[in-house]
Amino acid sequence: MNIQTHIDTAQEPSATQRAYLSIRRMILVGELPPGQKLKIENLRKILDMGGSPIREALTLLVSDLLVERLDQRGFRTAEISPHNFSEILKLRCQLEEMAMRESLAVADQAWEDRLVISHHRMIREPRANVERFEELHKAFHMNLISACNSPVLLKFCNQLYDLNIRYRYLAGKALNYSKRDIGKEHQDIMNAAVDRDADEACALLLDHYKRTGAFLERHFTLEAAE
Amino acid sequence: MNIQTHIDTAQEPSATQRAYLSIRRMILVGELPPGQKLKIENLRKILDMGGSPIREALTLLVSDLLVERLDQRGFRTAEISPHNFSEILKLRCQLEEMAMRESLAVADQAWEDRLVISHHRMIREPRANVERFEELHKAFHMNLISACNSPVLLKFCNQLYDLNIRYRYLAGKALNYSKRDIGKEHQDIMNAAVDRDADEACALLLDHYKRTGAFLERHFTLEAAE
DNA sequence: ATACCTGATAATATCGATATTATGGCTGTT
DNA sequence: AACAGCCATAATATCGATATTATCAGGTAT
Structure with a gap:
């Protein structure tokens, strides 16, 4: 979740971890375009897991500045400029x-x-x-x-x-x-x-x-x- | 959750927001000492809310470097040195x-x-x-x-x-x-x-x-x- | 006596359901 | 015709419960 660029503890990753890596990748490569609304329900279907790990992954991405959280209106990918x-x-x-x-x-x-x-x-x-x-x-x-x-x-x-x-x-x-x-x-x-x-x-x-x-x-x- | 040092949108805060601010304060002032294990159950009782907002708040604090997450062993406050x-x-x-x-x-x-x-x-x-x-x-x-x-x-x-x-x-x-x-x-x-x-x-x-x-x-x- | 395995316990990670909250179209009014 | 307020809809935020996983004590074999 943090640095670990060179090492990779090959354990079975938690659902949160998987969600984090998947969504992060999708944002970085542009599969999820800037400003895109991120609906929990959609992501659940794509990643095949419950809502909690998704929320947690999105929360992690917020502090990576890749995702923005809006009051009570959910998440979206960060805008670019x-x-x-x-x-x-x-x-x-x-x-x-x-x-x-x-x-x-x-x-x-x-x-x-x-x-x-x-x-x-x-x-x-x-x-x-x-x-x-x-x-x-x-x-x-x-x-x-x-x-x-x-x-x-x-x-x-x-x-x-x-x-x-x-x-x-x-x-x-x-x-x-x-x-x-x-x-x-x-x-x-x-x-x-x-x-x-x-x-x-x-x-x-x-x-x-x-x-x-x-x-x-x-x-x-x-x-x-x- | 982010910068907002001077402004403060005086809305009724979400449970996550409250948990975030409370736990953050407790860590900053030392009520929760460095290295302290953060058990969801304890925090639930103290803050009187469900586990999800707590988890989410702790996740936010991880990226503030105030909390560390251990594999599948929960959270603890960041160590000092x-x-x-x-x-x-x-x-x-x-x-x-x-x-x-x-x-x-x-x-x-x-x-x-x-x-x-x-x-x-x-x-x-x-x-x-x-x-x-x-x-x-x-x-x-x-x-x-x-x-x-x-x-x-x-x-x-x-x-x-x-x-x-x-x-x-x-x-x-x-x-x-x-x-x-x-x-x-x-x-x-x-x-x-x-x-x-x-x-x-x-x-x-x-x-x-x-x-x-x-x-x-x-x-x-x-x-x-x- | 030490090390290792094993089972009971406690805590976490995750899920499904519910209550709360925003959104957007529709109606009634000016 | 334009605007404001309202209701139905959809999505979120949160909860309580469950399955999974780590921890630790006690017992057994070396």
Whole structure:
């Protein structure tokens, strides 16, 4: 429910857990569009369970900022807006820079191993399987900052990552990476990180984010203007 | 449930809302000590309501980091530790500085009015009524940064504020303000803010936090060593 | 004596049903 | 014709009960 990007305690998940993961996924990939009303009855049928775990899952999603609760009028998926996107991008850059610097300052061998492994897995995954790739992509980015000795900061970064990826999914095919070599960007960031070169790693990371950000910003601003 | 520090839609609150506020208060002021098991049955008796709103309130508190959920073993209040305290203090300083600068950069007359009013109310409140004073104290601090056009950042600051205040309550009477003039510190921060002097306001604010922080840090570190 | 298994107990997680509350169309009035 | 108030409908919020799961004490085997 929280961070646990790399580990996954393979237990039979509770109904709440299943509901949380399912609904979260549906929101992130856009199956449930922004502003969509979330009727308990509907979700019950889809997920085949009682109302209580659904309510609980939705409540968890509220604090992830992926769902909004209205007085006594139920839940709906969070709205999107150009401003909200800019806000998330900006915060993400600031918090991840903090986290990166702290992480690199105390990073040990175990961290380095984690990082290299997650990078390897990411580049080995065919880009065709979008959701799986995004999962590995997130794992890589979270591992960069994972040595940072601040669970709360990591939690915030994790949340912001999810909020951001939602916009990426919503932009969907419109995303145009043609002028970029994403693979090289990742490689360079990792190299700088392994060298413990915080300035360089942060510069590359923020550039990595801002490139995609600038594109998406334009995309959503234009779309909102329609 | 979210920010709403200054406004309060005076509607009859739902059972969930009541449970959330009650339990949150009990954790913050230390009536429910750190690590305390939270049995639904107990809370039902105390709050006189069904189990569902309680569960939902506890779920909300999980994402406030005030409550922890254990697999299938229920809930308990979050543990405390010197390291956790330092982490919160540090994050708070960094995030509030960001928020303060953004807030002052775009602050308008309405913001200034809000700030002055909340300051006035705070200094008028007798310190005897601790909980009421703390409420006003929080309102003042949140108002400083309230013009910042970033709801997510405000939400984070709000959360961190609550996590921090919990430590203050736990230290309780041990808190020794004798060498400080808290009233003047607040006044100076407000003056700098009203002057839109971001550097000065931030310097004073961080000093304000770090003074209390340094004391509490010592307090909890010593206590943990016992 | 220690460790492991087992059953009784207590607590949780979940469900189905009910009471409460919002919504939207309809009627009557201005 | 437009608007306000009202009623039927649908959805939510909440409750009480049940099934599932963890905990812990007591007993047995090593």
